[in-house]
Amino acid sequence: MAIAVEAGGLSEPKLSPTGWLHTASQAARRNPAGAIAGVFCVVLIGLAVLGPNVAPYSANDISFVRLQAPSASHPLGTDTLSRDMFSRIVYGAKNSLGIAFAAIAVSTVIGIVLGISSGYFGGALDLAVSRVIDVMLAYPALVFVIFAVAIFGRDFWTVAVAIGLILTPGATRVVRSATIGVRNLQYIEAATAIGAGPLRIMVRHVLPNVMAPIIVIASVNIGIAILIEAAISFLGLGVSSPTNPSWGRMLQETRPTWQTAWWTMIVPGAAISVAVVTFNIFGDALRDWLDPRLRGSR
Amino acid sequence: MGQYIARRFLLGIPVLVAVSVLIFGGVRLIPGNICGLVLGSAEAMTPDNCSRIDHDLGLDKPVLTQYFHWAGNAVQGDLGKSMKTHRPVLGDIRHRMSTTLELGLLASVFAIGIGLPMGVYSAFKQDKLPDVALRFVTIGWLSMPSFWVGTLLITLPAKWWGYAPPAGYVQVWDDPLQNLQQMYIPAIALGLALSATLARLTRSSMLEVLRQDYVRTARAKGLRESVVLSKHALKNAMLPVITLFGLQLGFLLGGTVVLESLFSLPGLGTLLLTSVLSKDYTQIQGLVLFFAFIIIVINIAVDLSYGLFDPRVRYS
Numbered sequence: 001m002a003i004a005v006e007a008g009g010l011s012e013p014k015l016s017p018t019g020w021l022h023t024a025s026q027a028a029r030r031n032p033a034g035a036i037a038g039v040f041c042v043v044l045i046g047l048a049v050l051g052p053n054v055a056p057y058s059a060n061d062i063s064f065v066r067l068q069a070p071s072a073s074h075p076l077g078t079d080t081l082s083r084d085m086f087s088r089i090v091y092g093a094k095n096s097l098g099i100a101f102a103a104i105a106v107s108t109v110i111g112i113v114l115g116i117s118s119g120y121f122g123g124a125l126d127l128a129v130s131r132v133i134d135v136m137l138a139y140p141a142l143v144f145v146i147f148a149v150a151i152f153g154r155d156f157w158t159v160a161v162a163i164g165l166i167l168t169p170g171a172t173r174v175v176r177s178a179t180i181g182v183r184n185l186q187y188i189e190a191a192t193a194i195g196a197g198p199l200r201i202m203v204r205h206v207l208p209n210v211m212a213p214i215i216v217i218a219s220v221n222i223g224i225a226i227l228i229e230a231a232i233s234f235l236g237l238g239v240s241s242p243t244n245p246s247w248g249r250m251l252q253e254t255r256p257t258w259q260t261a262w263w264t265m266i267v268p269g270a271a272i273s274v275a276v277v278t279f280n281i282f283g284d285a286l287r288d289w290l291d292p293r294l295r296g297s298r
Numbered sequence: 299m300g301q302y303i304a305r306r307f308l309l310g311i312p313v314l315v316a317v318s319v320l321i322f323g324g325v326r327l328i329p330g331n332i333c334g335l336v337l338g339s340a341e342a343m344t345p346d347n348c349s350r351i352d353h354d355l356g357l358d359k360p361v362l363t364q365y366f367h368w369a370g371n372a373v374q375g376d377l378g379k380s381m382k383t384h385r386p387v388l389g390d391i392r393h394r395m396s397t398t399l400e401l402g403l404l405a406s407v408f409a410i411g412i413g414l415p416m417g418v419y420s421a422f423k424q425d426k427l428p429d430v431a432l433r434f435v436t437i438g439w440l441s442m443p444s445f446w447v448g449t450l451l452i453t454l455p456a457k458w459w460g461y462a463p464p465a466g467y468v469q470v471w472d473d474p475l476q477n478l479q480q481m482y483i484p485a486i487a488l489g490l491a492l493s494a495t496l497a498r499l500t501r502s503s504m505l506e507v508l509r510q511d512y513v514r515t516a517r518a519k520g521l522r523e524s525v526v527l528s529k530h531a532l533k534n535a536m537l538p539v540i541t542l543f544g545l546q547l548g549f550l551l552g553g554t555v556v557l558e559s560l561f562s563l564p565g566l567g568t569l570l571l572t573s574v575l576s577k578d579y580t581q582i583q584g585l586v587l588f589f590a591f592i593i594i595v596i597n598i599a600v601d602l603s604y605g606l607f608d609p610r611v612r613y614s
Contacts, residue, residue, distance in 0.1 A: 135316045137545070137597075138590040142552030143570065147586050150574045151324050223441065224549075230443050231556045235571060251446060258453045265453055269446030276441035 034285020106164025115175025219283030377584035417500025
């Protein structure tokens with residue numbers, strides 16, 4: 001009996017396997033719109049990844065009747081070149097959303113490195129980082145991406161890194177102020193006392209505790225990244241080509257038929273807006289859930 | 299105050315220098331040679347021709363010399379000549395900047411004129427139907443790309459009522475009325491997302507301020523609610539809004555490129571696009587530098603405007 005109690009006392013309390021599901025369903029009940037948006041986000045990401053596997057036709061199949069209004073066989077109609085617009089939207093998700101996600105990855109990684117190190121060390125490093133941010137903020141967003149494309153050409157990572165760099169100042173500032181918030185707390189002092197080095201403290205103790213604002217700023221920035229990518233491909237400077245669709249480019253391509261065939265104008269713009277709305281609402285829900293102090297701010 | 303302004307401008311100089319180094323260095327990273335680009339054909343690329351072009355463009359000098367030459371001229375108001383049209387870059391910029399600045403200004407006026415009242419009203423009716431509706435609307439506005447809003451605004455009125463703004467761009471000083479008829483649609487398209495951002499921040503900032511004691515005092519002494527809101531609350535709620543507005547100007551100014559392209563307005567954005575498409579690197583370099591210059595100046599102006607709204611801000 002005594003042995004059993006001792007063994008029970010030593011084992012760590014385990015979260016039941018349905019623990020996170022329970023938490024998620026609780027959050028969903030409190031914010032149903034956020035939950036629906038979350039499901040939608042997964043669907044959009046699925047489209048971007050699976051793309052060609054789930055589209056009913058090929059993006060470049062031109063064997064249909066041109067400028068057909070939406071119908072059962074073509075839910076979003078066909079365009080001037082007789083291509084199925086729904087399939088082109090699905091194919092285009094890879095460019096439109098893929099670049100946005102890559103940009104977020106870039107801005108988040110740089111933001112974490114610069115934000116935590118400048119917030120933790122302060123002093124000269126902090127000053128240097130904030131000067132670098134000043135310089136980054138001096139470029140109008142789109143002009144910077146256009147400049148990058150003009151120099152390095154129109155490939156996926158050029159556009160993604162350029163958009164990521166635009167979003168980096170915001171991410172860095174958020175991480176930096178969160179780091180300053182935890183820097184002087186007792187557990188950091190305790191870690192220092194047992195001889196942990198700065199790198200270990202930053203990675204093992206600071207990073208997990210500033211994760212919530214990092215996730216929030218990333219989800220807010222996805223919407224901006226999608227909009228910038230769309231603008232770049234609308235200008236014809238993105239990675240897309242006539243055979244490699246993206247949503248911004250689709251809107252430009254359908255320009256001659258905006259007046260006569262309404263769906264050619266509505267579909268690409270609505271795809272962009274729906275994606276951005278979805279990530280915005282999901283980001284709001286995440287923020288309310290993870291970081292109540294930021295509620296209502298933007 | 300004068301001293302503060304002077305120091306604020308001095309602090310802008312290192313930023314501008316860093317920006318110019320990045321632009322200059324960036325253009326030097328371009329693969330391929332300038333000579334082939336200027337001459338346009340492989341037959342013309344004789345060593346003689348190429349060395350003459352390198353000499354004309356100063357490319358035969360060390361990079362550092364080239365930078366100081368370019369930057370020194372830029373300070374004196376000479377951004378060099380276009381590689382394609384051979385016109386001075388600054389001349390074209392000066393000719394076209396009014397359109398871009400007017401578009402940005404009109405969009406800001408629209409965004410502030412719509413966004414602030416919406417935010418104040420939303421905060422005033424917190425959690426009631428108008429507030430919920432406005433929050434819903436602003437999320438939608440934030441999510442629509444400006445060029446799609448522009449698309450809808452030119453196509454739908456034309457389709458439904460046969461309305462179209464006058465064709466053929468005129469400068470604002472030639473015919474202000476016709477110019478405004480051509481500019482207001484792109485300005486609304488550009489300012490819509492910003493108005494939503496401003497409305498959302500104004501709302502949350504107002505909610506914070508409305509909880510303060512001095513607002514209760516103002517109400518207790520019998521002031522009309524409109525005066526409480528506009529004089530006591532709004533003015534104090536403005537600081538974070540101004541900060542955000544300054545940060546958003548980069549997006550706004552960048553957005554002019556897309557709308558100028560969509561509406562065929564002869565501004566800096568369309569100039570940038572044509573110079574990117576024709577690989578006119580001296581022009582690209584000058585334009586990007588000019589854009590950065592505008593942003594830096596506007597940010598200084600935003601910093602200085604804090605004092606207008608909050609007398610506690612001291613310029614020292």
